[in-house]
Amino acid sequence: MIPLGGFAISTGRAAADPQYTNESAQSVIDQLEADGYDVVINWLTGYDTKFLSVCWVSNINNPGEWNPPPGTFTTVYVDVSCPNHDYY
Secondary structure, eight states: OOOOOSOOOOOOOOTTOOOOOSOOHHHHHHHHHHTTEEEEEEEEESOTTSOGGGOEEEEEEOSSOSSOOTTOOEEEEEEEEOOSOOOO
16 A cells, blocks of 8 residues: 555544554554555654554544445545654
């Protein structure tokens, strides 16, 4: 997957959206893709040059419906934040 920069307008979280806690952004995105979603990343803070494994997800926006019918192409927008600074 190639991360895409930019912003998307959020319609808010649906009551049935999947909950991902204490996982890296990479883990969340991998799970969403395994569930059949097309994922677009909204970079919120930090550097988009960081590995997604050190970043976190603050929100998952689905303008469609969760649990779409099989064969339906559904895009979700994942709000990702990454560390702002490197400490050496």
